[in-house]
Amino acid sequence: MYHAMQWIKESxxxxxxxxxxxxxxxxxxxxxxxxxxxxxxxxxxYEGSVHKTDFDNGAKxxxxxxxxxxxxxxxxVVDMSFLNKAQKS
Numbered sequence: 001m002y003h004a005m006q007w008i009k010e011s012x013x014x015x016x017x018x019x020x021x022x023x024x025x026x027x028x029x030x031x032x033x034x035x036x037x038x039x040x041x042x043x044x045x046y047e048g049s050v051h052k053t054d055f056d057n058g059a060k061x062x063x064x065x066x067x068x069x070x071x072x073x074x075x076x077v078v079d080m081s082f083l084n085k086a087q088k089s
Contacts, residue, residue, distance in 0.1 A: 002048040002086035003086060003089075005044060005045075005046050005048055006046065008041065008046075009041070009044070009046045011089060013034050013037045013038050013041065014034070016041075017030070017033060017034050017037055018039050021033050021034075023040055026027065037047065048083050048086070048087075049080065049083060050078050050080070052074050052078075055074045055077075055078060056074070059071070059072075064080075
């Protein structure tokens with residue numbers, strides 16, 4: 001995942017679209033798909049980390065009563081050792 005995010009960061013919108021557009025974005029017109037890719041390129045977290053603050057913000061949505069998802073603790077579900085290894089390779 002980390003290496004894929006680095007590729008997205010370094011690649012142009014056209015390169016990304018050429019790789020995934022036809023298969024995964026066929027419901028969009030080409031220009032719409034490219035606008036979506038450009039939008040997400042600007043907001044992605046390219047370092048790949050999941051900070052506790054971000055997890056806690058997401059938890060407000062994920063663990064609401066109607067989702068029926070049992071509350072999880074950050075320390076039980078986030079293991080940054082995988083990211084640390086990927087960043088070294």
